[in-house]
Amino acid sequence: MDSSGVLFLLLSVILVIALSYILDHLWVAVTPFWTLYLLIRFPGVVLHESAHIIGCLVSGARIRRVVWFSRDGGSVTYSSPFLPYIGDVVISTAPIFVLPFALSVITWLFGTYLGCSFPAFKAILGSPDILTALGTSVFSIFSDNLAARFNGWFLLYLYLTLSIVLSIAPSRQDMKNAAAGTILLLFAGFLLAASGIPMVVSFLDDLVRLLGYGFALALIYGLVALTVSLPVLAWYAFRSRS
Numbered sequence: 001m002d003s004s005g006v007l008f009l010l011l012s013v014i015l016v017i018a019l020s021y022i023l024d025h026l027w028v029a030v031t032p033f034w035t036l037y038l039l040i041r042f043p044g045v046v047l048h049e050s051a052h053i054i055g056c057l058v059s060g061a062r063i064r065r066v067v068w069f070s071r072d073g074g075s076v077t078y079s080s081p082f083l084p085y086i087g088d089v090v091i092s093t094a095p096i097f098v099l100p101f102a103l104s105v106i107t108w109l110f111g112t113y114l115g116c117s118f119p120a121f122k123a124i125l126g127s128p129d130i131l132t133a134l135g136t137s138v139f140s141i142f143s144d145n146l147a148a149r150f151n152g153w154f155l156l157y158l159y160l161t162l163s164i165v166l167s168i169a170p171s172r173q174d175m176k177n178a179a180a181g182t183i184l185l186l187f188a189g190f191l192l193a194a195s196g197i198p199m200v201v202s203f204l205d206d207l208v209r210l211l212g213y214g215f216a217l218a219l220i221y222g223l224v225a226l227t228v229s230l231p232v233l234a235w236y237a238f239r240s241r242s
Helices: 003-030 036-058 086-113 130-148 153-166 173-197 198-241
Strands: 063-067 074-077
Touching: 003 074, 003 153, 003 198, 036 063, 036 074, 036 086, 036 153, 086 130, 086 173, 086 198, 130 153, 130 198, 153 198
Parallel strands: none
Antiparallel strands: 063 074
């Protein structure tokens, strides 16, 4: 297994989660009306809780109660999963994987049926030029849909992207639930990689490559959301100085 691929995968995960946390706290701080903030978050929170439900179904946990959306966000209450520790990891981290996939589907729908233009996204993990390449892709998205040819549907795409990116990061309770299982899985992964068994190593390489592609796309969507938030960030900085 290529250690650089694993390193850039971990870097991508950290950047995606950090972007989600930072942007969420920024919008909380600057949104003048709480109702407006809830409106911005609504699609993302519903998808976030849907991802937890998918995690419950996959891990064999029984769903006891679902709050799709409330003033404090959503929640899913469930019984102990069939597989201890590992099941908790699946349920708690499901939004990190499901929401970027949902963004991929939305991007495909807007590009195929609503006339939005998107560059060919590539997973550039394993290269120090990743952020430059992703930044170029984000610039192309905005210039193609707003400057070269204005597409009103693209504004809806930006709203959905922002809402979902704000909801990718796991909550504190999610991280607490997944902590022990995540450490266990990482330890098992390193042991399997060190085993030298060709079939196992090949499987782990394919898994890292697949996850790397998903998080490269998530980084693109995160950077799109960051670009949308730049005026808000500038206003926040101006207000802080006043």
